Amino acid sequence: MSIIIDQTKRVLVQGITGREGRARTKLMREFGTNVVAGCTPGKGGQSVEDVPVFDAVSDAIADVGQIDISVVFVPAPLVKGAAIEAIQAGINLLVLVPDRVPLWDAMEIAAVAKDHGASFIGPNTLGVLSPGKAVLGMIGGRADAARQWFNEPIAHRTVGVISRSGGMTSSCGYYLSRAGIGISTLVHVGGDSVIGLAIPDVAEMFQQDQATDAIVVFGEIGGSQEERLAQLVASGGGGVTKPIIAYIGGAAAKEGTRFSHAGAIIEHGRGTHAAKVSALREAGATVVDSFGDLPQTTLDVLTKYQPAGS
Numbered sequence: 001m002s003i004i005i006d007q008t009k010r011v012l013v014q015g016i017t018g019r020e021g022r023a024r025t026k027l028m029r030e031f032g033t034n035v036v037a038g039c040t041p042g043k044g045g046q047s048v049e050d051v052p053v054f055d056a057v058s059d060a061i062a063d064v065g066q067i068d069i070s071v072v073f074v075p076a077p078l079v080k081g082a083a084i085e086a087i088q089a090g091i092n093l094l095v096l097v098p099d100r101v102p103l104w105d106a107m108e109i110a111a112v113a114k115d116h117g118a119s120f121i122g123p124n125t126l127g128v129l130s131p132g133k134a135v136l137g138m139i140g141g142r143a144d145a146a147r148q149w150f151n152e153p154i155a156h157r158t159v160g161v162i163s164r165s166g167g168m169t170s171s172c173g174y175y176l177s178r179a180g181i182g183i184s185t186l187v188h189v190g191g192d193s194v195i196g197l198a199i200p201d202v203a204e205m206f207q208q209d210q211a212t213d214a215i216v217v218f219g220e221i222g223g224s225q226e227e228r229l230a231q232l233v234a235s236g237g238g239g240v241t242k243p244i245i246a247y248i249g250g251a252a253a254k255e256g257t258r259f260s261h262a263g264a265i266i267e268h269g270r271g272t273h274a275a276k277v278s279a280l281r282e283a284g285a286t287v288v289d290s291f292g293d294l295p296q297t298t299l300d301v302l303t304k305y306q307p308a309g310s
Helices: 019-031 057-064 076-088 103-116 143-149 166-178 199-208 225-234 273-283 291-304
Strands: 010-014 034-039 051-054 069-072 093-096 119-121 127-130 134-137 158-163 182-188 214-220 244-249 286-288
Touching: 010 019, 010 057, 010 076, 019 034, 019 134, 019 143, 034 057, 051 057, 069 076, 069 134, 076 093, 076 103, 103 119, 143 166, 158 166, 158 199, 166 182, 166 214, 166 291, 182 199, 199 214, 199 225, 214 225, 214 291, 225 244, 225 273, 244 273, 244 291, 273 286, 286 291
Parallel strands: 010 034, 010 069, 034 051, 069 093, 093 119, 158 182, 158 214, 214 244, 244 286
Antiparallel strands: 127 134, 127 182
C-alpha cells in the first residue's frame, strides 16, 4: 500500500502548459502517475504529453470525469486562485509546489479547504512519491533515477518518510534505501510557516497504512509540528503507535535566525531544537543526533520491532 498517491489516483496538472508544468508532467507520467488532464486558462484544446488541456478545472472534470488530486505549477501570486478553483470544483487533495506564496493567500486556501472538506500539501513542497507507483510534484527527478534511488516496500522493513526539507526528503529516501530499507511513501510537507498537511497529519496516515512498519521524520527548528507529533505518540492507542525515528535539523541555530525555510525559525524560545528532541524522546520516539546515523538506527529499530515469526 501507500498513502496519498498511487497509480490509480486520477491527477490534474494546473499550469500544465508552462515550462515547469510541461517538464514535470512528462516526468510524473514516466514514473507511473495517472495524469488525466491539465488546466491553463486560454489554452483549452491543446495537449501536453498527450494529456488534454482545458481552460477551467470544471471543464476538465466535465470532460474526463472524477479527478482525485491537482498538482499546481503556477506562479506564486496565482496559486490562491488556482487552488480555490480546484477545491470549489470538487477536488479533495491539492499539491501546491510553488514557493513564495503570500502568507495570507495560504491562510485563505486553508480556510476554503476546511469549508469544503479538502486537504492540501505545501505550499513550497517538492511533493510526494510512492516507489514503484506514482509521484506528485518534483521529487526524484528522472523516472529511471528515482527507480534506482528508492526501494519499493520490503516485508517487515518498510518506512514512510516525512520531511520539512525538500532536498532532505530525497536524501532520506536514498540513504534508507542504500541501507536495505523499503520506502512506502516519501512526503515533503513544505517549508512555509503556513502549510496544509503537517507532520502529525501524515504520521496518522502512515499509522493506517499496512505496508508501513515505522515512520522516519526529518524535522527542523521552528513551529510545533514535531511537538504535536510527540503528543500523538504519547497518547498511545488513540494516536501513533508505530516506531518513530527522527532527526531534527538546526541544533546550532540561535533565536531569531531562520534555518533554511520560512517555517524554520526560533522565536521567543519556542520551536527550539532541544525542546523538539526532548518532546519526541519523552514520548518514546528514537531521535538521532547525526543525520548519518539515521539509516542504521532505523534498521535497528525495524529489527527490534519486527513481528514475531517474520
